[in-house]
Amino acid sequence: METRESILTSARRLFYVRGYDRTSLADIAEDAGVPKGNFYYHFKSKDDVLQAVLKARDEDVAQMLEQWGETLATPRARIERVIQMLTNDQDQLVRFGCPVGSLLSELGKGRDELKAPLLGTLERLVDFVTSQLQALGRTRTRARQDALQLLARCQGAVVMAHAYRDPKLLAREVRSIRASIATER
């Protein structure tokens, strides 16, 4: 793997499991197995690495949603697939929180420029769910509100499960979220 790529891979993982502020460039360099000095040939600052990480993550989400749009036949199945992320990534979510939500929270306090691309990723998810709910017959406005509500419930479930370090709590919330979707038209 190229140096830049391995730096990015390490940064991406460390920013998630340790948070942005508490991950030093030395941490990243060590994890990636490259000398610290090498760093600034590929990135011009720590913030620059963050932007690259956020961009990579955003592209992954975009690709994932595109694939779900193609391979899953019904709007309901697509929404279901969004919720299923909470089950699939259960262990990591309980240990480190939501990759989007926890970073949004960390960067949310007085660093709006850094946070912007993350909001874009969140918006992608909101848009995706909104489209599915529209396909189920809701107006655009109503669909968006319900999409925000669904993702809010996901965020809340992860925050609590992360706080208590309790996978069962997460599983229970997932069942409840799922039920709230199933009963709606």
Added chain:
Amino acid sequence: METRESILTSARRLFYVRGYDRTSLADIAEDAGVPKGNFYYHFKSKDDVLQAVLKARDEDVAQMLEQWGETLATPRARIERVIQMLTNDQDQLVRFGCPVGSLLSELGKGRDELKAPLLGTLERLVDFVTSQLQALGRTRTRARQDALQLLARCQGAVVMAHAYRDPKLLAREVRSIRASIATER
């Protein structure tokens, strides 16, 4: 106000609006109007200040809940009062997130000892809501699960409203949370 108290007051506010890691002792000292050196006469470390802040916050929550238990007549009114926090503190929640949730998230990544007292505060809220739901006829187990769910929804609403910096989003979620309580027995 005594020096120790003014340090604590400043720390409490800054840890909330800027986060723990991004608040330096110099920030606190300046805000409190005391020289940095003075600091270590009253506290033995930055972590020590955090513990004092968390303790003060926990005591406030405890007192608040005790008062609600005395002044509010019905279990439903008490639960309603919990939800109403989201409305009363709307502006701050949108700008800085939940004081409990955002710190839990920040300290959640690899600093369990620091986080412990915060979990205690969260647990107080869970217990309070659990008791009210028991009084409404639920079993203890079921009451606790529903209490966790209610607080999860509150956390989720604040996370999303904070991300989008949107008070309307928070208000909408509050209505939905309220409705979900009203319809249950």
Added chain:
DNA sequence: GTCTATATTATGATAGAC
């Protein structure tokens, strides 16, 4: 108890040889 240095360490960032 209060305040002025100052020690110490960690971190983001640079310079320059290869």
Added chain:
DNA sequence: GTCTATCATAATATAGAC
């Protein structure tokens, strides 16, 4: 492109005068 050495700064923490 890669690496070593180092700078500059900021932050936690300490020493010691008053």
